[in-house]
Amino acid sequence: MKVILNSEQIEQILRDLTSRIISEIQPPLDVAVIGIRSRGEILAQRLSSRLTEELGKNVPCGTLDITLYRDDLNSPQSSSQPQVRTTEIGFNIDDKIVILFDDVLYTGRSTRAAMDALIDLGRPKAIKLAVLVDRAGRELPIQADYAGYKTDVEPGNSVHVFLSESDGKDEVVVE
């Protein structure tokens, strides 16, 4: 097991991400943050409160459950049934720039599912992908707009993201 990000580094990544988004997305563009369950949800909440503070206006935050859009639902290889949970997006995403936040970008399949799920909710002006960890190994033509930390982890290993809200500490490890 190897720690690739500690809490200071995660903090730094969120700080950089906030300032990049603010410099790139100027008013009158409307920004919203949507996190993919479950770690992306927490990251999205952190990002949206930072943006809200810096911009002095409310940047709405939502949570997306992508289970119904997964491409492995009917595939026999899937090791177990995923649980369907709620999507909680209490605002209209039409014409907004949606920052889609996931903890780890790997195959790109979650992102594909998330984009399809978002399009069924409305028509955003744009979708930007933000991830804490960008891991090599894409199976779909998808890249992150904002990647916190890039890593080339061997297949067979896995990247685990721990966040204080759900796990009591901020840390990313490879094992």
Next chain:
Amino acid sequence: MALIRKAKQSPWQHKHLLGLRDLKAEEITYILDTAKGFEQISTRSVKKAPPLRGKVVCNLFFEDSTRTRNSFTLAANRLSADVIEFTERASSVSKGETLLDTARNLEAMGIDIVVIRHNAGGAPKFLSRNINACVVNAGDGFCEHPTQGLLDVYTIRKFRGSLEGLKIAIVGDIAHSRVARSCMWAMTKLGAEVIFVGPPTLMPAQVDRLPVSVSYSLDEVIEKVDVINMLRIQFERLGGNPFPSVREYSHYFGLTVERMKKAKPNILVMHPGPINRGLEMESEVADGSNSVILEQVKNGLAVRMAVLFLVNQATAMRR
């Protein structure tokens, strides 16, 4: 990441939903929790999601139905399945084709899920043993109507958070009611106390062996309960004269405005539909502020989506 993280084994492993009697409380809760995730599909701009894309659902109805049938059809459509509507009257059953032959022929067309309603208790179970498709019971004889039981507990949970410790009266024609049975199983498994209320002639045989208490007086029960579920008098199933007159039934067991004055102020009034207005319930009560009858119908859609999704997932796991 979400896609590669290995989830725990799902608490739902059943390819069929035949009834609630044999389900564990955790399995019922899992269906209800899953249904929560399906509720928002009906509120957004595209009211459809893809998990049953390419699957075929057959509504095999040997009895009339408005709510259940339309609700299953819409649920299947919202999950992107194709739906075949089978009605007994317009089919070869009138030419003497048996249930099994009908189902096997439909299955030969590539059906994945059969939703069956039949006047013979046990028909869904019989089917599940003889065909490969998933079978969902939409009401069999006087036995069970599991999705109605599920949507009722879902509705109660939504208003009260939990069923633990609640007192629930199920009133009316218990003997002929599969809804009463499915509700009883779901409610008691989730921790509620169920009281069957009705005239002795409409109580099922051996009611003492069921996990409920029995009362023959609605007036004695009305002030104690948190939820009251009024059943429809099923004229089409009544034999003999279970009560002297409709007026007398209504006098003793109807939910009237007068009777409601004795109830707890936040009592939930439920009815599985269709309502005989003025008989088991006065219109003012059915449309009143305690009534959650239309909420039940709305929740039925989410619950049925969850059930179709879960039985299909259980088959995907087995392949």
